[in-house]
Amino acid sequence: MAFATLLIFASCGKDENENESGDEITSHGTKIKRITGSTADENEERTVHVDFTWDGDKIASVLYCYDSSTFTHVFTYDGDNIIREVAEGGTYDYTYAGGRIDSVTLSEYSRQDSFIYKYSWSGNKPVELTQPEDAGYYRGGRIQTLEWQGDNLVKHSGNSGTDWSITYRYDDKKNPFPFMFTLGTMPNELMNSWSVNNITEIIRKSGDKTYHTTYEYTYNADGYPATAKARTSYGDIITLTYTYYE
Secondary structure, three states: OHHHOOOOOOOOOOOOOEOOOOOEOOOOOOOEEEEEEEEEOOOOEEEEEEEEEEEOOEEEEEEEEEOOEEEEEEEEEEOOEEEEEEOOOEEEEEEEEOOEEEEEEEEEOOOOEEEEEEEEEEOOEEEEEEOOOOOOOOOOOOEEEEEEEOOEEEEEEEEOOOEEEEEEEEOOOOOOOOOOOOHHHOOOOOOOOOOOOOEEEEEEEEOOEEEEEEEEEEEOOOOOEEEEEEEEOOOOEEEEEEEEOO
């Protein structure tokens, strides 16, 4: 059940960042190269790999390898602005105004339909995502609220027929991901491009249900995460290992 939240971890071949003894090689650096997650149940150990490629200071693509399969999340830029994300479930196309994201259109492959979110900003932070009344398949007029403490997103909430919220807590260490502010990179356990620090707890609420995931980190000499232990509401413990480009 935990892997509905932390991806479905499954064998996906030998880790190219392992040495001959099988030990993970975690180099120091600021550009994330790979996150490897593993857990053990009573039958087998399962793993997932997430590989990151960069174009200068920008993330160009993310390759997920899990459940004996792979999929890629690819970013297209115009200068420093992301104008398109191509992900497993659909394509995100962005428009800009004043150098900031103005709107995003998500075209979903499964529904053969699209819908729009408009961004509202306070200073340099997005604070609302609004679906216009003519938002396509999805009912328009819904608003998602984004709350901030400094440069960290601390709460994302809305209503999709039921009130829901996601609350984030953080350490005071450096996050290896750049700010991206795109819908396809909303904070999750394997990528957080919306905040400057690392997530230590995620609290998800939907109606009367609440789910927790907590993280305990070790850090490399540069102050970035080297490993993390993730513990879920279901009692699962997942080990995450971070590898960086030299």
